[in-house]
Amino acid sequence: MSAQPTLGFIRKLAIAAGEIIVSERNKLDIQFKGGHELVTQADIAADRVIRESILAAFPQHHILSEELAPDAATDHRHLWVIDPIDGTVNYAHLHPQVAISIAYYHKGQARLAVVHNPFLQETFCAEQGAGAWLNQQPIHCSEQHELKRALVATGFPYQKDGVLPQLMSRLNTVLSHCADMRRLGSAALDICWVACGRLDAYYETVKPWDFAAAQLIAREAGASSGHIYPPPQDANPQLWGEDLLITAPALYEPLQALLQQADKYLLSSQQG
Numbered sequence: 001m002s003a004q005p006t007l008g009f010i011r012k013l014a015i016a017a018g019e020i021i022v023s024e025r026n027k028l029d030i031q032f033k034g035g036h037e038l039v040t041q042a043d044i045a046a047d048r049v050i051r052e053s054i055l056a057a058f059p060q061h062h063i064l065s066e067e068l069a070p071d072a073a074t075d076h077r078h079l080w081v082i083d084p085i086d087g088t089v090n091y092a093h094l095h096p097q098v099a100i101s102i103a104y105y106h107k108g109q110a111r112l113a114v115v116h117n118p119f120l121q122e123t124f125c126a127e128q129g130a131g132a133w134l135n136q137q138p139i140h141c142s143e144q145h146e147l148k149r150a151l152v153a154t155g156f157p158y159q160k161d162g163v164l165p166q167l168m169s170r171l172n173t174v175l176s177h178c179a180d181m182r183r184l185g186s187a188a189l190d191i192c193w194v195a196c197g198r199l200d201a202y203y204e205t206v207k208p209w210d211f212a213a214a215q216l217i218a219r220e221a222g223a224s225s226g227h228i229y230p231p232p233q234d235a236n237p238q239l240w241g242e243d244l245l246i247t248a249p250a251l252y253e254p255l256q257a258l259l260q261q262a263d264k265y266l267l268s269s270q271q272g
C-alpha cells in the first residue's frame, strides 16, 4: 500500500462496511450507551472493520472513531475520523437515512472524505481542492439566497437536559423565517444533502465524527461551512462541532445572524 491514502481506498472501505451494516440489520442487537444513547452490534462491527483495514494499510496513522476510540487525541499528522453508523436511531428503526462516514485529515486539514448510504446506494466523496461527487457525478450546493425560501435541517442531541430551551428557541426562530425544516436523523447526510442542493442549510451541535467527512464534501461543493459563534482560538475549526453551520453561500450570514438573535431573545426572556 502506498504512503498516501486515496479516495478509491476509502470508498471501498465504506462500501464494505455498508455491506456489513445492511446484513447485520436482520439480527439487530440494541443496547443503550450511558442509559439513553442507542448503539447496535453493527456500529461496533463496522467500526472494527474500518479500523483494522486502515491500520493494516497505514500502521502509523491514528484514528478517532465513535465506538472504539472516541477519546483519541486529534493532533496527529495523519488522522482518520470515523462514524461507523451515522443515523443509528434511523438504522434501528429501519429507516433508510443512514451513513458510514470516513474522513482522512493530514496536518489538521480534512483531505479526503466519503459518506456512504448503503440503503439508498448513494456515495458522497470529496478531495480537498478537487471537488465533490455523488456516485461519481460532480455536485454543487443550491443557489438559494432568500431565507424565506430556504429548507433548513437540524438535529437534536440524545441528552437534552439543559439545552431544550435553546433548541426550541432556535427552532421557533428558524421556522418563522425560513420555508420549512427537516430532522432527517443523520448529521453526515444532512450536510451532504446541503452539498448536493437537496437542502439549503444545516445547523446543529455535533461530535467531530458526525461532520468531519461531510464538511469537506460540502465545502468542495461550494457551500459555506463555519459556526454560529467562532470556535475557541486553540481549537481546530475542522474538528469543532459546537454550533456548526453549513449553508448555501448567500444564506450563511443571514442564518448565522438569525440563530444568534434566537439566543439573545432566549437570554433576555430568561432574565425577565
Ligand code: IPD
Residues within 6 Å of the ligand: 066, 083, 085, 086, 087, 088, 089, 154, 155, 156, 157, 158, 184, 185, 186, 187, 188, 204, 205, 206, 210
Ligand atoms: C447522530 C446523528 C443525528 C444527530 C445526533 C448524532 P449517531 O449520530 O447524526 O442526526 O442529530 O446529534 O449524534 O448517534 O446516529 O451516530
Ligand code: CA
Residues within 6 Å of the ligand: 083, 085, 086, 087, 187, 209, 210
Ligand atoms: Ca453520528
Ligand code: CA
Residues within 6 Å of the ligand: 043, 066, 083, 084, 085, 086, 087, 088
Ligand atoms: Ca454513530
